[in-house]
Every structure is written in structure tokens, then in C-alpha cells.
Amino acid sequence: MDRYNLRDNIVSHEKVEDIRFGYIEDISKVDKIFTVRTNEGVHHAKTVVLATGGNPPQIPDMPVEGTEAVTHAMQLKEMPSPRVRAKLDARLSANIVVVGGGLTSAQLADLAIRRGVTKVWLLMRGPLKVKPFDVGLEWVGKFRNFEQAAFWTTDSVEERWEMIKTARNGGSITPPYKKILERHVSTGRLCLLQNTTIKEKKWDTVSKTWSVSLSGGSQTLPRIDHIYFATGVQSDFECLPFLQTMCSDYPIESCGGLPCITENMAWRDDVPLFIAGRLAALQLGPGAPNLIGARIGAERIAWSIQDVLGAKESGNDGGDAGKRRFDYLTGRGSRYDALAEVM
Incomplete structure (x- = not known):
């Protein structure tokens, strides 16, 4: 998690390491306040807004060797990697694998091809799903209030969690990117494999390439120069390192890895730590990670903070x-x- 200080138009890029809420003798003996410890120092605040989006990205079955040739999409710094770029500059063929069934995977595949990668294998563990948005149209169209009302009137957080899973239904790509992928497939630069996963990958220290075998053995891949994982991130707030103190001192219930926050978007009624974005889905609905969720969440949090500060x-x-x-x-x-x- 990064902390950005917007006071006086200054943005402070710091990594948050711990958040505590309590009395501090030298600062506030009457009211509890937050102590936010970062890699740069300590900050105090009466309210804190958490908008992290999810847990740090993790690569499935992260290898011990060849880590320089495997990248998660959220940690991507350049495309293609320097080593792949060097091969292309030397007029050598370069092959990459992209794993994921969402829009990010399609964008990575397209970008790699446009930047000269010889061939891309796009692996999806399920079928290719095409949707205008990553949630159903009923949640973003003009009748979305009906779905949202049904969500807010559920009897339990378990029902809300089921509605969230049904509405998002895994990764999908947009119709325009479906056409882009089809064009790359027609030129032979892209191989799209649905219902396919990586069964095994072995790193060759001599050639600096991967030997990749797929589930079902439907296709044999040549030596792969780089593997990209566009597999999203986990949403489990109890695993976030900087929230361990809060979870211990002010425990709250969870459902599906999401915190059961209050209607005012607070951690608890007595703890003005406000949650926005993906982790606030049990209050905001399936659109929590999107603009519609950001708007509703920001409005609720702004009202709540005014109530806290007066x-x-x-x-x-x-x-x-x-x-x-x-x-x-x-x-x-x-x-x-x-x-x-x-x-």
C-alpha cells in the first residue's frame, strides 16, 4: 500500500507498513487517532481512507529459477522485457506466453505483437467471454438501480458475496479487443487457447528460455522467452501486512476475503478507517472496483468524514x-x- 499526501498539492510516495488506532499521550489524550507508519516515517490522522484495490500480485507456482523471465501484469515496467527486446533487435525470433482471461491479457498480447514479438500464446483457463464491461450490463445500464436496490436489501453478507461473484463472473474482454485478437490470430502471430492452463514449466539456464507443457497436451510450444501473468489479484484484507495490527486490535468479520464494513464505509462504528474500492464491495456492490463504485464510495466517505470531523x-x-x-x-x-x- 502506498500513501499519497495531497496537502498543498504535494504527493508523497511512501509504502505503508503499519496502521494503529489509539491514544497518544503527547498528541491526543482525549480522542483516539491513527498512527500510520511508512518506510519514510510516521504520520498521524483523525481519519484514514484505505483504497488499495486488493492484495499484492502473486504469480501462481512462482519458480525459483528464471524469475527474470516471468512477470505479473501489475508489476510490468516495460513490454517486451529487455532480453526479449535484445533478441528482436538482433533479428531473432522471440516467443512469449500470456496467461489470463481478462482485458489486461488481451491488451498485453496486442501490445507485444505490435512491438515486434514473433508469436504470442494467450492461455485462458476458461472460455473466452466477451462483455462491454467487467460486470453485467444490468449493473451499469439505466436500470442498474434495480440491481443495486436488490443488493442493498439482502438479508446477509453471504448473499451479497454470491451476487458479486455472479455479476463479475471471472475475466472478460470487450468487443473491440475481440476483433483485435481475431486479427492477430488470422495473421498467425497469436495463438488463443481456451480452457487451457500451464501444466509444467521448466527453466533452461543455458538458453534462458522456458519449456512449457499445457494441460491436456493439446499443443506443444516452442521455447518461450517470457511468461506474463494477467491473473488479477486476490482480495483478502486479513493478509495485508499493514492491516495486521488493525485486525488484531479491532477485529471485524469477513466474507469472501472482503471486510464487513459499516454502511458508512468505516472499519467499525468506533474506528474511522474508511474503505474504498474493491475491498468495499460488500457495501458498494459488484461495481466497487469501477468508476460507478468509486463515485458512490467517495460520496459516502465524504459525508462520513464530515460527521467525524464536524x-x-x-x-x-x-x-x-x-x-x-x-x-x-x-x-x-x-x-x-x-x-x-x-x-
Whole structure:
């Protein structure tokens, strides 16, 4: 998790290592506050918003050897890798494997081909699914309020979790990228294998390539120069290292690896640690990782933070002017009032 400090238009890129909530004698003896420890130092706050998106990316059956030739999509720095680029510059053939059934895998395959990779094998453990969005249209169309209302009126978090799984239904690609993949397949640059997984991979220290065997033995691959995993990330908040103290001191229930947060998006009623994004899906619904979830989550959290800090504190940088700016940012009242302060 990274912490970004937006005060005075400054962004601070720091890795959060621990979050604690309690009394600090030298700072706050009356109210509990957060102590956020990062690799750069310690920060204190009355409220904290957690928007991490999920757990750190992990490669299935991560090998001991050949780690320089295997990359998770979320850790990608360049495409193709320097070693593959060197082979292409020397006019040698280079082959790569992309694992994943979502839009990211299709984008990686397309990018690799456009940048000169000789051939790409795209492996999907299930069938190719084509959808305009990564959730069903019923969740993003004009009648989405019906689905959202049904979600919010469920009797248990288990029901919500089942609705989330059904709505997202694994990885998918968009119709435009389906056409792109079909074009690459027609040129012979792409081999799309559905219902296929890597059965075994062995690293050759001499040739610096992979020997890859597939499930079912349907196809034999040549030596592979690089394997890319576009397999997403796990959502299990209890495995996040920087939340271990919070889970110990202020335990909460979980379902499907997601925290059972309050309707106000807080960790608990007595803990103003607010959750946004993918980890807030039990409150926001299947669209939590998307823009629609971001909008709803941001609105709820903004209201909740104002309740925690109080109306007086929200405008402490300029009385009514500060309050009008806050109202503008949270969508309250007339936004022209805030614009008048600038004019």
C-alpha cells in the first residue's frame, strides 16, 4: 500500500507498513487517532481512507529459477522485457506466453505483437467471454438501480458475496479487443487457447528460455522467452501486512476475503478507517472496483468524514468559504456558491 499526501498539492510516495488506532499521550489524550507508519516515517490522522484495490500480485507456482523471465501484469515496467527486446533487435525470433482471461491479457498480447514479438500464446483457463464491461450490463445500464436496490436489501453478507461473484463472473474482454485478437490470430502471430492452463514449466539456464507443457497436451510450444501473468489479484484484507495490527486490535468479520464494513464505509462504528474500492464491495456492490463504485464510495466517505470531523472543522481554513468549498467537493448545496469565492 502506498500513501499519497495531497496537502498543498504535494504527493508523497511512501509504502505503508503499519496502521494503529489509539491514544497518544503527547498528541491526543482525549480522542483516539491513527498512527500510520511508512518506510519514510510516521504520520498521524483523525481519519484514514484505505483504497488499495486488493492484495499484492502473486504469480501462481512462482519458480525459483528464471524469475527474470516471468512477470505479473501489475508489476510490468516495460513490454517486451529487455532480453526479449535484445533478441528482436538482433533479428531473432522471440516467443512469449500470456496467461489470463481478462482485458489486461488481451491488451498485453496486442501490445507485444505490435512491438515486434514473433508469436504470442494467450492461455485462458476458461472460455473466452466477451462483455462491454467487467460486470453485467444490468449493473451499469439505466436500470442498474434495480440491481443495486436488490443488493442493498439482502438479508446477509453471504448473499451479497454470491451476487458479486455472479455479476463479475471471472475475466472478460470487450468487443473491440475481440476483433483485435481475431486479427492477430488470422495473421498467425497469436495463438488463443481456451480452457487451457500451464501444466509444467521448466527453466533452461543455458538458453534462458522456458519449456512449457499445457494441460491436456493439446499443443506443444516452442521455447518461450517470457511468461506474463494477467491473473488479477486476490482480495483478502486479513493478509495485508499493514492491516495486521488493525485486525488484531479491532477485529471485524469477513466474507469472501472482503471486510464487513459499516454502511458508512468505516472499519467499525468506533474506528474511522474508511474503505474504498474493491475491498468495499460488500457495501458498494459488484461495481466497487469501477468508476460507478468509486463515485458512490467517495460520496459516502465524504459525508462520513464530515460527521467525524464536524462541520466546524470542515471550514477551519476560512469560515464560510471553507465550508462552501467542502460543500462543492461533496456535491452539497449549490456549487456556484463555491465558484463565487474564486471569481
